[in-house]
Amino acid sequence: MRILLIGYGKMGKTIEQMALSKGHQIAGTIDHTNAGTLANYTPENTDVAIEFTHPEAALGNISYCLKSGIPVVSGSTGWLDKFDEAKQLCEQNKGAFFYASNFSVGVNLFFHFNEYIAGKMQAYKEYHVSIREMHHLQKVDKPSGTGITTAEGILAHYPNLHGWVGDDDTQKDKLNIISEREPDVVGTHIVTYSSEVDKIELGHIAHSRAGFAEGAVMAAEWLKGRQGVYGMKDMLNL
Template sequence: MKIALIGYGKMGKTIEKLAIERNHEIVSIIDQDNQHDFDSAAFLDADVAIEFTNPETAVANYLRCFEREIAVVSGTTGWLAELLNIVSLVEQQQKSFLYASNFSIGVNIMFWLNKQLAVLMNKLPGYEAKMLEIHHTQKKDAPSGTAITLAEDIIHKTERLNKWVLDEKKADYELPIKAIREGGVFGYHQVQYESNEDTILLSHNAKSRDGFALGAIMAAEFLYGKKGFFTMDDVLKL
């Protein structure tokens, strides 16, 4: 496959390394300082663009790809307020777009387990739900996109909860998320249910960026030739 990378930071560079190992070709790399390359022959020749930049620029980059009929795998987090607009545009105009707050296979298994666990815990009001996420200090958004996905899945299945909050909760219907930024942590997520008698923990720890990069490349392979909006549930058939 011919892959264009938008964003050549920590994730862009890891994806480049693993994509070449899987015999893909990186035909174009767009970073802050070569925005004119969106109109280059090399970019227009790409089968798919993989975008890992920042929340301020992500949506504009998706629109540029759609205008040029380039399929997009979106990894940037922190722009979710725009997600519904992007999904309806993709569906109305038959564009090709896949978004995941986390491309790691292990995290997507955790997403699945989290939903099943929340169904059980909904029947057990003696347990209080809380969450923790830890990331490296350069991460710009908090809580992480992954933590928001986990929290929204819990809230959706739990009658006694109706919103997540960063830090301490002020009401019983709030699900608190503690976000810690320290050292070189690639991504740790934990869902905790606490009763007077015991603690249940569901957690995932990323050992490197390779798991996110590999998942994004698998997503690009899945998206090739398809139209519409997709997620990692479609890629992994969860």
């Protein structure tokens, strides 16, 4: 496949290496230095786009792809307040859009187990649930998209919790997400159920970006020939 990389930072470069190792071609790369060249890419020279950029740029990039007929896989986080707009654009243009806050197969299994455990633990009111996420210093959004997705999986089973709050705030009726930024941390997410007598934890620790890149390329391969809005649950049949 001819893959356009929109966003050419650490993740974009890792995806490039993964795509090439799987026999794909790179149709081009877009970053802040050549953002205007995005208009040069069409279905005639691009089979799919993989988009990992900043929150303020994500929707514009996704919109261009959908309006131009290019299937797009996005992993940008921090823009999900506009996600419904992207879904509508996909439907209007009969396009193909794949979104995940995290493309790691391991993380998506973590999401699956997180929801299952939350469904069981909500009956035990003596346990207080919280989330801690750690990333590298360059991580722009806080909490992480993966942390928010983890929170949503818990909140679906906790009717007494009304949304989540970041670590600068604590409210009894909200789920707390503690965010930490440290050098050289790829990504760590830990869900803790704590009582006066013990503690239960479910966690995922990424050792490198390779797992994220492999999942993004898998999503691009899977999306080809499809129409609609999809996510990792669809691809992994979870």
